[in-house]
Amino acid sequence: xxxxxxxxxxxxxxxxxxxxxxxxxxxxxxxxxxxxxxxxxxxxxxxxxxxxxxxxxxxxxxxxxxxxxxxxxxxxxxxxxxxxxxxxxxxxxxxxxxxxxxxxxxxxxxxxxxxxxxxxxxxxxxxxxxxxxxxxxxxxxxxxxxxxxxxxxxxxxxxxxxxxxxxxxxxxxxxxxxxxxxxxxxxxxxxxxxxxxxxxxx
Numbered sequence: 731x732x733x734x735x736x737x738x739x740x741x742x743x744x745x746x747x748x749x750x751x752x753x754x755x756x757x758x759x760x761x762x763x764x765x766x767x768x769x770x771x772x773x774x775x776x777x778x779x780x781x782x783x784x785x786x787x788x789x790x791x792x793x794x795x796x797x798x799x800x801x802x803x804x805x806x807x808x809x810x811x812x813x814x815x816x817x818x819x820x821x822x823x824x825x826x827x828x829x830x831x832x833x834x835x836x837x838x839x840x841x842x843x844x845x846x847x848x849x850x851x852x853x854x855x856x857x858x859x860x861x862x863x864x865x866x867x868x869x870x871x872x873x874x875x876x877x878x879x880x881x882x883x884x885x886x887x888x889x890x891x892x893x894x895x896x897x898x899x900x901x902x903x904x905x906x907x908x909x910x911x912x913x914x915x916x917x918x919x920x921x922x923x924x925x926x927x928x929x930x931x932x
Contacts, residue, residue, distance in 0.1 A: 734812055735759050737805040739797050740770075741777070749777040751797045753804055759811075760908075771804075773797060811909045820910060821859030826852065828910070829901060844894035846879060847872070861902070863915045870895055870922065892922035 738754040753771040761768040775793050778786040807820060826849060833841040848856075851872045856865075873891040878884045886894075902916040 733757060735808050737801055737808060739801040743779055744776075747779040749779050751775040751777070751793070753801060755808075759808060773800060821912070822857055825856045825858045825861055825905075826854065828858075828905065832901060832904070833897075838897075840893050841897050843879060844897040847876060847894055848898060850876075858905070858910055861905075861911055861915065863913075863918050866898075866902070866915055866919055869898065870919065874922065888922065888925050892924050895922045 735755050735757055738756070740752050740754045741749050742752060743749055751773045753773070755769055755771070758767040758769045760766070775797055777790045777793055781787045781790055810820070829845050829848060833845040836842070848869060851869050852860075873886060873895055874888070876886050876891070878886055878890075899916050899919060902911065902919075903914075905911045906914045906916065
């Protein structure tokens with residue numbers, strides 16, 4: 731039986747004299763953005779290392795309480811992900827940021843162009859919970875009628891649209907595998923068929 735990852739709230743003293751808060755995962759979890767195993771996650775919350783008055787002590791206490799609240803939420807997310815429960819808080823997180831981060835790490839520029847078209851299509855806002863079959867089909871229709879990013883008066887070729895939609899579908903498959911999507915919409919989407927390109931030889 732798999733061991734559920736425990737999330738602990740830790741403190742680390744910095745050279746500056748401040749204390750930074752971070753999560754300690756044991757066993758480590760896989761970071762869905764980098765696809766690498768992760769043991770620590772820093773929160774960007776800092777405490778006074780040596781508080782000298784009541785204001786600083788109260789500030790430290792308030793930040794520790796916020797850190798514990800975040801730890802409880804992260805523990806719930808880990809449990810939901812590891813045991814396949816629906817994580818309703820995850821559904822409110824930014825799908826576009828997830829798309830952009832993954833596209834940025836790919837060597838193929840097709841990923842970044844595909845992301846840019848999806849960003850334009852959604853108006854720059856899209857959560858995981860908004861990824862539905864209807865939205866994905868509308869994005870498919872968008873690509874079939876969209877203009878090129880550089881040559882804005884020229885329409886995307888059908889083969890370019892097919893390639894961008896294929897990368898989008900690959901991301902949906904990845905997100906569902908990582909339990910970031912509650913429905914495997916990828917299985918219900920139609921490909922954009924390629925047009926055969928006839929080459930003439932002299």
